[in-house]
Amino acid sequence: MKLGFSPEEEAFRAEAAAWLQAELSGPFADLRGITSLTAAPDRRRAWERRLGEARWGCIGWPEAYGGRDATLAEQVIFAEEYARAGAPPRLNHIGVELAGPTILAFGSDEQKARLLPPIARGEQLWCQGYSEPNAGSDLANVRTRAWRDGGDWVIEGQKVWTSLAQFSDWIFVVARTEPGSKGPKGLSFLLVPIDQPGVTVRPIRQITGDAEFNETFFDGARTAAANILGEPGQGWQVAMALLGFERGVSTLAQQMGFRNELDAVIRAAKANGAARDPLIRQRIAKAEIGLRLMRYGALRMLSGGTGGAEGNGAAALTYKIQWASWRRSLGELAIDVLGIAGEIGDGAEYGFGELSTLFLYSRADTIYGGTNQIQRNIIAERALGLPREPRGDIG
Structure with missing residues (x-):
């Protein structure tokens, strides 16, 4: 496992850090330190375009599609420096980290040339467009359906928890295209433009007061027949491969975000005297140890020995439950450090501060992206080879 970086890679780090510092101290200084996923969408769109102009938006992609052909080490370095610089959350995280790599893996040459450069x-x-009201952790239960009508696919159904759909131009949709099929069979992976009469997006207000998530309705929505990844009926394989990319290089940037949150908790504990409590100090130390272990585990996972960047190895199966449980505990630590002050909003309505929002948001970490319960089943069945959990009615 590689834990250090070469002089050439450190030079790349210096270049990336200098560029981020110049941009976030200059024309995009107003975006530095933003943590909300929905704040300042117009300015963050401009930031996405600026990243693209400088070819920092998708550095691991081939140069032909707008990337830099960056090595895995360089991708890790940029992810770390991006978070260290206090850059805003990527408004196009789904496009850059999920849709793009999946198009690279499964798309035709025509699809790659047409779809990837605008993302970059x-x-x-x-x-x-994965989850539905009756198909959350059980993705194979999707009921959204699609059928061919001439040169188009026509789509009917509903998706839910579609992050940042209100700002998006495209959505990838897992839909049932074979009538009468059940489970993972008969599904297709469709790429659908959002700005059309057949698509309705309704934001969902969260406990934090934010509205990152949405309901998305398809009522006769259309997309060209060419906008399908893989063959009809192979959507499950494409969808599962995409989830593997979610455990890729972005995990290191995520951990830098965690680093910033833990540092904020420590600052608050020192400022209000909570750090004098030996139990609080012990919990901070435990959080620090857990974060360092996550970093080493992620580097090992990405090194290729246990699954590589695609995250399909046994180690990758444990990562979601590891970080989600750690961050939920960090949120509880944050609110305990704040005490009663953490229950008072800084502004109108739900204007809570950074650490109070961390507590509220982290309650969902062990639910979205695969609940802890589902992750334990996956670890047992896929990594340990244990018998599958019985399905069907009991009693």
Whole structure:
């Protein structure tokens, strides 16, 4: 496992850090330190375009599609420096980290040439159409359906928890295209433009007061027949491969975000005297140890020995439950450090501060992206080879 970086890679780090510092101290200084996923969308669209202009938006992609052909080490370095600089959350995270790599893996040459450059340039934002009201952790239960009508696919159904759909231009949709099929069979992976009469997006207000998530309705929505990844009926394989990319290089940037949150908790504990409590100090130390272990585990996972960047190895299966449980505990630590002050909003309505929002948001970490319960089943069945959990009615 590689834990250090070469002189050439450190030079790349210096270049990336200098560029981020110049941009976030200059024309985009107003975006530095933003943590909300929905704040300042117009300015963050401009930031996505600026990243694209400088070819920092998708550095691991081939140069032909707007990337830099960056090595894995360089991708890790940029992810770390991006978070360290206090850059805003990527408004096109889904496009850059999920849709793009999946198109690279499964798309035709025509699809790659047509769909990838606008993502790399920050011109087209994407969201994910997986979960439904009756198909959350059980993705194979999707009921959204699609059928061919001439040169188009026509789509009917509903998706939910579609992050940042209100800002997106495209959505990838897992839909049932074979009538009468059940489970993972008969599904297709469709790429659908959002700005059309057949698509309705309704934001969902969260406990934090934010509205990152949405309901997305398809009522006769259309997309060209060419906008399908893989063959009809192979959507499950494409969808599962996409989830593997979610455990890729972005995990290191995520951990830098966690680093910033833990540092904020420590500052608050020192400022209000909570750090004098030996139990609080012990919990801070435990959080620090857990974060360092996550970093080493992620580097090992990405090194290729246990699954590589695609995250399909046994180690990758444990990562979601590891970080989600750690961050939920960090949120509880944050609110305990704040005490009663953490229950008072700083502004109108739900204007809570950074650490109070961390507590509220982290309650969902062990639910979205695969609940802890589902992750334990996956670890047992896929990594340990244990018998599958019985399905069907009991009693």
